[in-house]
Amino acid sequence: MPALLRCRFCHLFAALVWAAGAQGLLAQTPDTPFTERPLAETSDRNFTPLGQAALGIRSADWKHAETANFIYHYFQSFVAAPVSVEAEFYYRVIARELEKDTTQWERKSHIFVFETAEDWAAFQKRGALDPWTGGIHSRGELFLRRDPQFRFKGNTLGHEVAHLVVDRFFGSNVPLWLNEGYAEYVSIRGYAAFQRARNYRMRPTSVAVANAQFIPLAELTAALSYPQDVLRVEAFYSESERLTRFLSAANKSGFGVFFEALAKGARFETALSRGFAGRFPSLEALEREFRKYATNESGAPPQD
Numbered sequence: 631m632p633a634l635l636r637c638r639f640c641h642l643f644a645a646l647v648w649a650a651g652a653q654g655l656l657a658q659t660p661d662t663p664f665t666e667r668p669l670a671e672t673s674d675r676n677f678t679p680l681g682q683a684a685l686g687i688r689s690a691d692w693k694h695a696e697t698a699n700f701i702y703h704y705f706q707s708f709v710a711a712p713v714s715v716e717a718e719f720y721y722r723v724i725a726r727e728l729e730k731d732t733t734q735w736e737r738k739s740h741i742f743v744f745e746t747a748e749d750w751a752a753f754q755k756r757g758a759l760d761p762w763t764g765g766i767h768s769r770g771e772l773f774l775r776r777d778p779q780f781r782f783k784g785n786t787l788g789h790e791v792a793h794l795v796v797d798r799f800f801g802s803n804v805p806l807w808l809n810e811g812y813a814e815y816v817s818i819r820g821y822a823a824f825q826r827a828r829n830y831r832m833r834p835t836s837v838a839v840a841n842a843q844f845i846p847l848a849e850l851t852a853a854l855s856y857p858q859d860v861l862r863v864e865a866f867y868s869e870s871e872r873l874t875r876f877l878s879a880a881n882k883s884g885f886g887v888f889f890e891a892l893a894k895g896a897r898f899e900t901a902l903s904r905g906f907a908g909r910f911p912s913l914e915a916l917e918r919e920f921r922k923y924a925t926n927e928s929g930a931p932p933q934d
């Protein structure tokens with residue numbers, strides 16, 4: 631598991647056109663007030679070297695705010711406030727779904743919101759990051775770029791926030807496929823819920839895997855890095871999302887047990903038997919059933 635989760639593919643999902651409508655999101659969650667305050671008055675000022683590097687760029691211009699679970703660093707509040715609403719929303723969705731009680735936690739996670747291409751490039755340079763990086767999650771801090779000119783934001787932010795929340799709940803040993811698959815799964819569902827509440831018709835956004843691109847589960851679940859080939863990257867994300875959806879639908883609480891076991895270093899098959907107790911007696915049995923669902927555009931996952 632890399633220390634940095636570099637979602638080179640994540641930002642491509644922004645091209646999926648959904649009317650984000652930040653005002654609507656704000657109206658639905660009045661319990662997360664976003665209040666600007668001086669850095670000295672925020673509740674946590676411990677930053678990683680990457681966080682310090684970010685704050686070193688146009689250092690006099692950063693603004694700061696805090697909500698229940700996150701601290702934000704940004705340049706303009708109208709850009710960062712909608713980020714805070716989504717961050718708290720996904721925090722609650724994931725905590726509820728994975729049955730995590732974090733009411734006793736005190737330390738908050740940091741989210742850095744960049745806007746201009748110049749600032750983002752300066753950050754990439756200081757952090758020695760690959761130029762294609764669109765959003766980075768590292769050691770409990772999230773760095774992302776939000777272009778205020780770009781109206782349609784899709785599930786990109788939810789995807790990145792999901793990484794941050796998963797890291798906070800489970801630490802940094804979650805396997806790559808599950809980290810990406812879960813971030814896609816929960817952000818697609820979360821985004822659809824927002825949109826439905828606003829009476830938008832949502833197209834199903836879980837994407838089937840082309841049969842020829844199907845990655846055997848033994849390979850997918852053992853991957854430590856993203857595939858080199860772009861087509862395979864696409865399949866990697868889609869299949870990971872489908873596998874997450876499939877297992878979560880098969881048994882939601884079992885999926886939580888399975889997730890926890892994988893995060894603590896269990897092998898895939900060990901975690902499978904702990905979470906699903908004989909429902910999938912082997913990796914081959916799971917693959918036979920899963921492959922049909924993964925490659926079928928309109929297929930429904932199994933029900934509990």
Ligand SMILES: [Zn+2]
Nearest residue numbers: 637640810813
């Ligand atoms: Zn990602």
